Amino acid sequence: MGTIETAFFGHHEADPRALLFYEWCQRRESGYAVDDFAEEVHELSRMERPLEKACWRLLDRIESAERLPEWRYLEWDDVNGAAGEPDSAAVSAEATAAREAGPLPPEELFDRVHGGWLGRAAGCTLGKPLENGFLWTPSRIRAYLEPVDAYPLTDYVPVRDPMPDGVELHWTWPESTRDHIDGCPRDDDLDYTVLGLHLLEQRGPDFTTDDVAALWLERLPFLQTYTAERVAYRNLIDGFTPPDTATFRNPYREWIGALIRADIYGYISPGDPTRAAALAARDASISHVGNGLWAAQWAAALVAAAFTADSPHTALTAAQTVVPARSRLGVALSEVMEDHRRGFPWDHSNAAIRARHGRYNWVHAIGNACCIAAGLLWGEGDFTRTIGLTVQAGWDTDSNGATAGSVAGILAGAASLPAHWTAPLHDRLRSSVAGYDGSSIADLARRANDVAVRFAH
DSSP states (O other), X not given: OHHHHHHHHSOTTTOHHHHHHHHHHHHHHTTBSOGGGHHHHHHHHTOSSOOHHHHHHHHHHHHTOOBOTTOOSBOGGGGTTSOOOOOHHHHHHHHHHHHHHOOXXXXXXXXXXXXXXXXXXXXXXXXXXXXXXXXXXXXXXXHHHGGGTOOSOSSSOOOOSSOOTTOOOOTTHHHHSTTTOSSBOOOHXXXXXXXXXXXXXXXXXXXXXXXXHHHHHHHSOGGGOOHHHHHHHHHHHTTOOTTHHHHTXXXXXXXXXXXXXXXXXXXXXTTOHHHHHHHHHHHHTTTXXXXXXXXXXXHHHHHHHHTTOSSHHHHHHHHHTXXXXXXXXXXXXXXXXXXXXXXXXXXXXXXXXXHHHTTSOTXXXXXXXXXXXXXXXXXXXXXXXXXXXXXXXXXXXXXXXXXXXXXXHHHHOGGGXXXXXXXXXXXXXXXXSTTOTXXXXXXXXXXXXXXXXXXXX
16 A cells, blocks of 8 residues: 555555556545456556556546446436535525624624634644644644643644654644744645635635636645645646536545635625635535535534524534535534534534544545534534644544634634634745735735625625
């Protein structure tokens, strides 16, 4: 499996071993009859040097496999490429509730939008040193933190001195660990929030997927994209257009990338999860389908719902309405909600999430969405507890911490966020988006607030 991990961290958009292996995984996960290819896939994907023609031939055969007749989940193909319409009655009830709540007072709206940006930045930074799901399991995270009284997490990750043998934090640790943070470090989880704001300012709510594609090529460096986005970018350069960019030789199309791009659509749709989900789906369709796209809808709806919700549970219930109930994502999120309803402790729920979804890659949308949901539910509205639990769950720690922090930050408002999370950020955001490095977080929040107000009229 070493060569697959190497491809994962390298040029996975072009490595036939990675594209073959992860497409085979994607087909298995979505109910296709591909088990008989296992031996060939593992043999070719583990080779030190790729046999390109053999990989492409086997990939063609895998892509021609039929769906298992007994498969019980709703998949992308079942809705003929549509986003998967949420339940109309549930959406209508939620929309009515949002309208009845009325618009937030201007000062409160800005405080909550600002809280979302700050929470996203803090949660992302908290998770960065532990980002590597191949290595940082919940038990290893605990074993690293407990000897220095840092578990459960209530502050940024410390650097142990001396570091335990064989332990290595993410390479960004010099700018993302306690007492080393000087402004919010650059991360794709924040790049896309910035890029989405620019898109909305320039194109408005009627932007197209072609607008998204053009903005990527203009403002986003190729090597600062990952997994599904990197493949979609490659496809754009090769002359494909959306939505084909999401599906051609893109085995990462149900991973977490579209989910991490979704928060901005919630920021500018306060109290309107249905609109937020629709905007996020349009953005997501350049690189994702199925559960990857539905996860983006869910995240955007969750953020939007947080503006008028009285609790994380209320926001999550609203977000659930934009996910097809019979999808694997819909079922997975319902299981987390049920674990919470039954009164299970967080560590029990986290173990259950890993048992149910450990077959997925550590940056797949489904397992990580469950970690976000659990962090919010068991965090019970407390910002510190929410992002701490979410990051302690492992997998895509910075992405999950960012989304959970965004929602928790909106629920609390910027003025109520603990200073030990926000002060080290120094109101400054590093970014690889052209023209935005060193941006003021408060200024980005004001601009998002202005877009929200403009779109409301």
